Amino acid sequence: MRISNFLLSTSAAMVLGTLSATAGTITIYSAHGDDVFGPIVEVFEAAHPDIDVEVIVGETGPLYQRVKAEAANPAADIQWGGAIQSYETFSDLYEAYEAPEAGALIVSDPNNKWFPFSLFAQPLMVNTDIVSESDYPTSVRDVLDDRWNDKGGVVLADPNHSGTGHSIVSGLASGLGWDFMTEVIKTVRATQGSSPMFESVRDGEAALGWVNEDLGAKWEAEGLPVKMIYPADGVTVQVDGLAIINGAPNPEDARVFVDFIISQKGQRIASEIVKRRSIRTDVQPPTGLPAMGELQLFPAEEPRDVIKAKFTSILESK
Amino acid sequence: MKSLTDTWKLFSLLCLVGAVMLVLVPQLWIVISAFKQDGGAFTLQSRNGNLSLVSEGMTRFSPISSENGTVQLERPDGFSVTFEQQQPGITLIRASEPLELVAGHIGTRFQLTGENVDVLIEQTVVLDIFGNSGAPVLVPEQSGSNILLRHEPKSFLRFQDRRQHFSLQNFREFLTRSTYLEAIKNSLIVTVLSTLFASLVAVPLAWMVARYQFRWRSACIAMITMASVSPPFLGAYVWRMLLGANGLLTNALGLDWTIVGMHGVIWVIVWLLYPLVFLMSLDSFSGVDPTLRESALSLGASRRRSFWNIEVPTCLPGILTGLYMAAMAAFSDFGTPFIISLDLLILPKLVYTEFLNETGGNPSIASTGSIIMLVIATLFLAMQRLVLAGRSFASVTSRKQVLDVPSTGMKWLIYGFAGTVIALAFTPHAVVTVTSFLEWRAGTVTSVPTLSNYVNLFSNQMNSVWVSLSTAAAATALSLFFGLSIAYVIVRKRYRVIAPVLNGLVMTPYIIPGTVFAIGFILAFNQEPLLLTGTWFILVLSYFIRMLPFALKTGEATLYQIHPAMEDAALSLGAKPMRVFMGVVVPMMLSGAITGATLVFLHSVTELSSTILLYRPPWTPMSAVIFQNTVSPGANFGYAAAMAVLMMVILYVPLALVTRKRKSLSQ
Numbered sequence: 014m015r016i017s018n019f020l021l022s023t024s025a026a027m028v029l030g031t032l033s034a035t036a037g038t039i040t041i042y043s044a045h046g047d048d049v050f051g052p053i054v055e056v057f058e059a060a061h062p063d064i065d066v067e068v069i070v071g072e073t074g075p076l077y078q079r080v081k082a083e084a085a086n087p088a089a090d091i092q093w094g095g096a097i098q099s100y101e102t103f104s105d106l107y108e109a110y111e112a113p114e115a116g117a118l119i120v121s122d123p124n125n126k127w128f129p130f131s132l133f134a135q136p137l138m139v140n141t142d143i144v145s146e147s148d149y150p151t152s153v154r155d156v157l158d159d160r161w162n163d164k165g166g167v168v169l170a171d172p173n174h175s176g177t178g179h180s181i182v183s184g185l186a187s188g189l190g191w192d193f194m195t196e197v198i199k200t201v202r203a204t205q206g207s208s209p210m211f212e213s214v215r216d217g218e219a220a221l222g223w224v225n226e227d228l229g230a231k232w233e234a235e236g237l238p239v240k241m242i243y244p245a246d247g248v249t250v251q252v253d254g255l256a257i258i259n260g261a262p263n264p265e266d267a268r269v270f271v272d273f274i275i276s277q278k279g280q281r282i283a284s285e286i287v288k289r290r291s292i293r294t295d296v297q298p299p300t301g302l303p304a305m306g307e308l309q310l311f312p313a314e315e316p317r318d319v320i321k322a323k324f325t326s327i328l329e330s331k
Numbered sequence: 332m333k334s335l336t337d338t339w340k341l342f343s344l345l346c347l348v349g350a351v352m353l354v355l356v357p358q359l360w361i362v363i364s365a366f367k368q369d370g371g372a373f374t375l376q377s378r379n380g381n382l383s384l385v386s387e388g389m390t391r392f393s394p395i396s397s398e399n400g401t402v403q404l405e406r407p408d409g410f411s412v413t414f415e416q417q418q419p420g421i422t423l424i425r426a427s428e429p430l431e432l433v434a435g436h437i438g439t440r441f442q443l444t445g446e447n448v449d450v451l452i453e454q455t456v457v458l459d460i461f462g463n464s465g466a467p468v469l470v471p472e473q474s475g476s477n478i479l480l481r482h483e484p485k486s487f488l489r490f491q492d493r494r495q496h497f498s499l500q501n502f503r504e505f506l507t508r509s510t511y512l513e514a515i516k517n518s519l520i521v522t523v524l525s526t527l528f529a530s531l532v533a534v535p536l537a538w539m540v541a542r543y544q545f546r547w548r549s550a551c552i553a554m555i556t557m558a559s560v561s562p563p564f565l566g567a568y569v570w571r572m573l574l575g576a577n578g579l580l581t582n583a584l585g586l587d588w589t590i591v592g593m594h595g596v597i598w599v600i601v602w603l604l605y606p607l608v609f610l611m612s613l614d615s616f617s618g619v620d621p622t623l624r625e626s627a628l629s630l631g632a633s634r635r636r637s638f639w640n641i642e643v644p645t646c647l648p649g650i651l652t653g654l655y656m657a658a659m660a661a662f663s664d665f666g667t668p669f670i671i672s673l674d675l676l677i678l679p680k681l682v683y684t685e686f687l688n689e690t691g692g693n694p695s696i697a698s699t700g701s702i703i704m705l706v707i708a709t710l711f712l713a714m715q716r717l718v719l720a721g722r723s724f725a726s727v728t729s730r731k732q733v734l735d736v737p738s739t740g741m742k743w744l745i746y747g748f749a750g751t752v753i754a755l756a757f758t759p760h761a762v763v764t765v766t767s768f769l770e771w772r773a774g775t776v777t778s779v780p781t782l783s784n785y786v787n788l789f790s791n792q793m794n795s796v797w798v799s800l801s802t803a804a805a806a807t808a809l810s811l812f813f814g815l816s817i818a819y820v821i822v823r824k825r826y827r828v829i830a831p832v833l834n835g836l837v838m839t840p841y842i843i844p845g846t847v848f849a850i851g852f853i854l855a856f857n858q859e860p861l862l863l864t865g866t867w868f869i870l871v872l873s874y875f876i877r878m879l880p881f882a883l884k885t886g887e888a889t890l891y892q893i894h895p896a897m898e899d900a901a902l903s904l905g906a907k908p909m910r911v912f913m914g915v916v917v918p919m920m921l922s923g924a925i926t927g928a929t930l931v932f933l934h935s936v937t938e939l940s941s942t943i944l945l946y947r948p949p950w951t952p953m954s955a956v957i958f959q960n961t962v963s964p965g966a967n968f969g970y971a972a973a974m975a976v977l978m979m980v981i982l983y984v985p986l987a988l989v990t991r992k993r994k995s996l997s998q
Contacts, residue, residue, distance in 0.1 A: 046966040047959075070959045071943055074687040075846055079944050082853035088865055088947060099689040101439075123467060124438030142577060165576060165589075168673065173692075174684045187457070202674045205684045213673055215774075217577030218591050235773035238577075315385075316455040316487045317690060319374050322388035329509055 038065040039266045042080065044073040044094025052286040057273050064266045073176065074206075077103050080258055090261035091270060093130065096176030097254040098317055100127035107256040110268055114275050118292050120252055127254040128271055131227070131289035134308060135181050135249045138224035140217045142238040152246045153185060156221060157196055164220035169201040170210040171328075173321045177207035177251060180313050181223050183320045184249030188311030191323070198327040215239055225251070227289050230301055247309045252292065338908050343820045343829045346813065350836040353876050357851035358843065365698035368500045370448055370492025371406055377486050380419040385487070410447050412490070420468070420484040424452075429476030441471050443478060449494040452480075455487040501699040510676060511696075515703070517593065518662060518678040525600040526658040532601065532752055533608035534650060538642075539745045541616030544734035551749050552613070553990040558756035559606030560933050560982045562763075562957050562975040566599045567670035569759035595671040600661045602756050607660065608653035610926050611888055615649025616642070617922065618892045621733065648719050648891035652884050655715040656841075659708055663842040665940065678704055683844050701843060708842040709835060716834075719891060760979060767972035774968055784973035792956050792974065796981060799952040802867060803935035806874035810931040814882020815924055819916060821883075822890040823898075834883075841880040845940025848877065852945060865947035873945055874935035881934065882927035889923025890916075929989050936982060953978045 043050050047070075054066045071079065073095045080092055084106060092100075092107075097120075100107065109125040120129050137150055143164045150156065156167045170178030186194040202219065204210045214222040215237055229241040255274060257267045273279045280291040288299040298304060313320075371391025376383050382400045392404040400416035412426040424430065426445060433442035443450040456467045470481040482488065505511045540551060573580045576589035590598065619642055627637040665679035678700055685697035737745060770779040817837060821830050840848055852873055856863040863869040897919070901911045917924070939954045946955045953974055960971035 048966065067948060069947065072687070074684070074689040074692075075944055077689055078687050078850055079853065082850050082944075083857055083864065086857045086862070086864075095689055099691075102689075102691040104440075122438070124440075126438075140577075173690060174688055176689050179690060204673055205669075205680060209669075209673055212774075213591075216571070216575050218575060218589055218673060232773055235775070237773060237775060312457060314455075314457045316374055316388075316453070316489050318372065318388040318489060319385050319487070321690065325510075326387060 037063055037263075037266065038067060039091060039263050039270055040067045040069065040089040041091045041093050041270075042076045042089045043068050043070050043092075044076055046070060049287050049289075050093065053274070053279060053282050056282050057270065057279070060273070060278075061266075061269060064269065066270070073099070074174075077106075080106050084259065087258050087260045087262065089258055090263050090267035091255060091257055093255040095253060096180060097122070097127050097129060097252045098179055098313065099176045100254050100256050102317060106259055108259045108261065108264065110257055110271065112268075112272055112275060114272065117277075117295070118275060119294060120292060127256045128275055129252045129254050129292035130274055131283055131287075132250065132252050132292050133225045133227050133290055134243065134302075134305070134310070135177070135184075135223050135251060136226055136229065136241045136243040137221060138211075138214050138229050138239050138241050139221050140214050140219070140238055141240050143217050144220050149240065149242055150221065151242070151244065153189065153197075153244045154193070154246065155244075157200055161220045165213070165218050166220065167201045168204050168210045168213050168219040168222040169197070170207045170223075171203040171205055172317075172324050174205045175207040175210075176253075177210075177223075177225060179317060179320055180251035181249045182324055183313035183315055183317075184311035185247065186320070186323075187314035188247045188249075188309075195327050198324060199331045203324075203328055223249075226302060227287075227299075230288060230299075234301075243303060243308055245309070247311045249311050249313070250305075251313075339820060339824050340826065340829075342816065343824065343826060343833060346817055346820070347829055347833050347836070350833060353872070354836045354839050357855035358839070358848070360851060360854060361698045361701050361843075361847070363698075364695050365501055365702045366497055366499070367495045367695060368498035370410075370494045370496065372489065372491040373404060374487055374489045375402060375414055377416065377420075377422070377482065377484060377488065380416065380484065382414055382416040382422065388489075391492075408447070414488070420482055422480045422482065422488075423474070424478040424480060426477075430478055432471055432473045432478060437469060437471070439467065439469060441469070443471075447494070448492045451491045451493055453489045453491070454482055455489065456483050456485065501695045502703075505696065505699045505703060511681070511700070514676040514678050514681045514700075517676055518704075519707075521593065521596055521600065521668070521677060522658050522662040525597045525604060525661045526654055528597065528601045529604040529657050529661075530608050530650075530654055533605040533653070534612050536748060536752060537609045537612035538616050539737075539741075539748070541613055542735055543737040543741065543745060545737055545742055545745055548734075549990055551753070553986065554753045555606050555609050555756070556929065556986055556990070557979075557983060558753065558760070559603075559610075559930075560937065560979055560986070561603070561759060562937055562939075562954065562978055564666045564670055564939070564961075565763055565975060566602055566759045567667045569762045570595065570599050571671050573758070573762065591671055591673055593672060593675055596668045596675065596677075599667045599671055600664055602759075603664070603667070604657040604660055605752070605756070607930070608650070608657050610930070611649045611653030611656070611885060612646065614885070614889060614922050614926055615646035615892065618649070618889065619645050645892065649888040651715055651718060652888040655711060656881070656884055658711060659838075659842050662708065662711075663704065663844060665844050665846075679844050683846060686844075686847055686850070697847075701847060704842055705839065708838070712835065712838055716831075763972050763975050764979075767969065767976045769969070771967065771969035771972070774966070776968070781969070784969040787967075787970055788973045788977065792951075792953075794949060795951045795953045795956050795974075796977070798867070798870075798950050799936050799954070799978070800981070802870040802874060802950075802952060803932050805871045806878060806935045807928050807932045809871070809875045810879045810882040811924060811928050814879055814927055814931075815886040815917065815920060816912070818883050818886030818890055818920075819912060822887055823895060837883055838880050840877045845877065845938065845942075846944055849873065849941035849944035852941070864945070865950070867950050869945050870942065870950060870952065873941050874931075874938060877938065877941065878931040878934050881930040882924075885923045885927035885930065886920060889920045893919050925989055925992060929986065932985065933982060936978065 050068055058066055076092060104124060104126045107126040111125050112128060115121045118129055139149055148160055161167050172179040172182045210222045211224050211228060213219040215232060224241060226241060229239065232239050233241065257264060257271060261267050277293060277295060280293050280296040283289045284291045284296050284299050290298050373389040373392045374385040376385055382402055384394050384397055384402050391406050395403045395405050401413065403411060403413040405411040410427055415423045417423055428445045428447060430443045430445050433444055440451055440453040454467065454469050467483045468481055472479045540548060570590055572578055574590035575581060623641050624637050627641050663679050665683050668675055668677045668680050682697050682700040685692045686694060766776045767784055768780055770777045770781045817833060821834050824830060852869060853864055856869060897915055898911050901915045937954060939958055942952055942954050943958055946952060957971045957974045960967045
């Protein structure tokens with residue numbers, strides 16, 4: 014990884030302004046922080062000494078809009094992070110690529126635009142400081158209980174703003190029905206984004222919410238006052254991905270990078286070091302997470318626009 | 332006199348052209364998308380050989396009939412379309428006009444075109460994890476003027492007409508839906524209350540500091556200015572850390588409450604805003620012609636009467652300008668509510684989340700929200716102009732006030748008041764400084780002391796210091812030059828159309844959320860010959876345009892206190908208009924100019940929202956480094972804390988210089 018720490022003594026570069034993307038450099042817009050992309054990029058660069066990787070970090074939503082605004086003259090080669098449904102929504106922005114290893118993946122894009130990077134279940138998470146152990150929920154239906162009311166309530170990310178919220182609402186609706194989901198939406202506090210949902214439970218602003226299990230596991234391991242609970246009646250699941258940007262300055266090396274991410278080697282690092290479940294069947298899940306086979310999984314079903322509209326109309330009628 | 336008008340008019344026209352190029356053109360997309368609406372959409376569900384309409388997510392279309400697997404829909408303009416499922420997985424699409432299949436890539440979606448429509452049809456099937464049953468079937472064929480579609484028998488088909496039409500529907504929706512009305516209401520409450528509280532803190536304090544001589548007086552001014560230097564979002568983060576439901580202070584005091592909510596938003600914004608009101612009010616109070624007060628007193632007016640009838644009216648421009656700037660900052664602040672309110676609906680957050688949305692968002696509604704924000708802001712600006720333009724507050728002398736010696740009671744009042752305000756305003760800074768010497772794990776701070784945050788920082792990111800300082804300095808120089816001269820045009824020249832339009836254009840970027848503003852910049856400057864994206868220049872340009880309002884408004888406030896007679900005198904003695912401006916006006920505007928430049932510089936260095944979309948290595952400013960290390964829940968917060976401290980320290984050096992300059996001015 015090229016961390017730009019050289020002192021900018023040359024005013025020439027300033028006058029020219031642009032640093033033209035040289036061959037052998039790929040630029041990645043990443044919604045993942047250094048803790049996720051760091052280890053993977055490091056191994057990639059060791060395996061491909063001729064390719065330099067430059068990572069620009071941003072929030073998921075703004076990154077899609079940045080890529081969209083730059084479409085006439087793209088500055089980056091790859092976008093990484095965000096639900097695959099979001100890549101579907103913006104699929105015009107990405108280049109199709111038939112990856113040789115696509116067949117080994119548990120899920121792939123029929124249009125060959127996005128590629129899966131990792132997979133995670135979305136269990137419930139309680140704040141252990143404000144919820145005593147006997148009160149822990151055991152099923153999703155427990156979120157409707159009124160024991161959360163005086164403890165900050167239940168938080169759920171609005172699918173109008175969050176890919177995570179979309180997988181949760183859509184998955185639960187398909188698994189447990191819209192009647193149940195309507196009650197849930199009328200009970201919860203809707204957050205505009207997934208981070209506020211995670212962090213409000215961590216900080217004790219809310220008693221209960223959903224979480225992406227890789228983050229929840231990290232927080233549990235660090236001893237924060239949170240506990241993940243995989244409800245017996247069902248857990249939603251989300252796949253997050255990456256894609257090559259249409260008109261990327263360096264598409265060849267971008268493809269090499271994608272191949273690496275979905276390769277067994279890349280996925281092993283994702284699983285062992287970054288603690289993310291692999292999207293390949295031949296890579297073991299990270300230690301500490303329950304096997305997918307033990308969970309009742311509810312994948313997203315209805316189209317995104319329908320989920321968004323239903324959520325909004327229920328929220329506005331409450 | 333003629334030549335005077337011409338030089339300034341020419342300059343104003345040039346500024347107007349510049350403002351149009353740099354403000355209006357890049358942001359035109361907002362206006363366009365606010366008045367546009369696409370052709371409507373609906374979703375059909377195919378199950379068990381039947382086809383049914385999904386009642387949600389339908390726009391502009393309404394169903395005419397739905398039976399036996401045939402669904403017919405109509406649009407107000409007369410266009411209608413029929414989906415007829417002939418057998419499971421085979422559907423005929425007919426419309427009131429011939430439809431033609433657009434050749435090209437077909438995976439889960441394909442396009443149709445007709446005389447009045449550009450249709451995208453998209454199929455959604457249940458995502459088959461662990462199954463990988465192969466690509467779903469989706470094969471459209473032209474059949475005369477209809478389309479015969481083979482699709483998955485169990486699927487959703489979404490029909491979207493993407494052709495854009497002019498429409499006022501977005502505004503109708505914005506002003507009738509409860510969500511949006513609630514957001515407008517909350518925005519106004521937050522704006523009014525936080526501006527009110529900020530002025531209750533700042534104006535009396537500014538008056539005391541302007542009037543009385545006391546120990547630590549210049550230190551007090553410096554501290555208040557310093558308190559306004561804060562890395563983005565710092566205040567909101569720290570207050571939440573201290574006073575949230577599980578915050579450090581909340582637990583220590585055994586409280587049962589949380590700062591998260593609208594009250595917290597107001598509380599945090601007050602501490603962001605009061606330095607702005609303080610500095611502008613201070614300039615005005617210090618600029619009051621002492622002879623006015625002396626005459627009032629010698630004519631037998633009481634101190635109280637001279638205060639209300641002389642001082643307050645002459646200081647009104649500065650105070651009102653400060654209030655206006657504060658109100659607009661509160662109105663457009665997106666970061667604070669984002670961090671310290673969970674589910675509060677508020678305009679800037681709404682605009683941000685609808686524009687910069689990973690689920691596609693609703694750009695038309697976001698644009699409409701921006702326009703409505705602009706309209707409200709323009710009303711505020713008009714109000715401020717109306718109050719100021721109708722009166723004269725100016726004085727002829729440039730004699731400085733002599734500071735009074737306070738009574739003992741007053742002295743302790745000042746110490747107590749200033750001390751409390753400074754302590755509260757500095758709480759976030761103090762907390763972040765402490766935490767930068769502690770170990771962070773998984774986004775929470777531990778009690779283990781360490782220096783590793785700084786070691787990492789100094790070995791990796793010193794380049795960003797240079798980027799921040801150079802871009803901010805360049806932006807400050809530009810803002811100062813244009814801010815002061817445009818202020819002169821607005822206050823003195825008052826050209827009929829040019830002056831108000833210029834004023835409005837320059838103020839616009841102040842209330843557009845930074846990220847939205849940045850999208851406009853990318854759209855405008857991402858192609859030859861204006862390829863600026865990713866460069867040092869685009870950061871400078873963005874800071875300049877976004878911070879110019881500070882220089883303009885401080886310049887304007889100062890000018891209102893200077894009587895034009897001074898310039899007339901110089902003119903009548905034969906000085907050229909530019910010489911008058913440089914030789915007479917600028918020196919008298921100096922204190923306002925210093926305040927303006929300080930604000931521009933500080934806000935440029937701490938600017939984040941447009942930076943994160945515009946920067947590209949190696950031009951990575953400090954604010955972007957802080958952001959990178961706070962963006963993900965697993966990020967290195969200690970590193971961000973250390974960078975925040977470094978940023979504050981680096982900014983205090985120029986601030987100290989400014990304070991010394993201000994001190995020498997007042998003596």
